[in-house]
Amino acid sequence: GNSVTQMEGPVTLSEEAFLTINCTYTATGYPSLFWYVQYPGEGLQLLLKATKADDKGSNKGFEATYRKETTSFHLEKGSVQVSDSAVYFCALRGGAQKLVFGQGTRLTINP
């Protein structure tokens, strides 16, 4: 079946550091891939998505590239800010528009 594996957290960085959160997936076919973010006390919101191989999703300085050959969708940002502190979820679209989520990675950015 479909599954998503994220790097274990928590991740703690200093402001302006480079961020990578790894995400790999197992799926039949070519699923669409997503990153959702959950800020403290809030529900999840879509950060970016990619719908086919080699697509790059980007938003708010974050980027992720759909790599079919390595079944990966790693999240990157060149210079993180304190306001990026949140929990990040990688997900893929399974059948009938259902999402399959990874376990989440908690990111803390220190000033």
Add this chain to the structure above:
Amino acid sequence: DVKVTQSSRYLVKRTGEKVFLECVQDMDHENMFWYRQDPGLGLRLIYFSYDVKMKEKGDIPEGYSVSREKKERFSLILESASTNQTSMYLCASSYQGPRDYEQYFGPGTRLTVT
């Protein structure tokens, strides 16, 4: 702005009680979803609904039921709450169709069963 609201942010119930969690969306979305969020496990789908009175089991439906009598409202029911149902419950909604429509999430209900 799309809005998904959940009836309570925090709820404390006793073992064996019947619990209702309500979710309302204001965007005329066809799809609605209930997830539970646990540390280290991410979000797991409990049930989803693609139309009024229609429902489909997700990955962890045991101990839960749902009701969708109106398009905008989707209720999660714990028939007899147990301590292992202590969790954060998130509701979401989306349009239906071949495109990858975004799911919009409510703020969550943190349920504690004692």
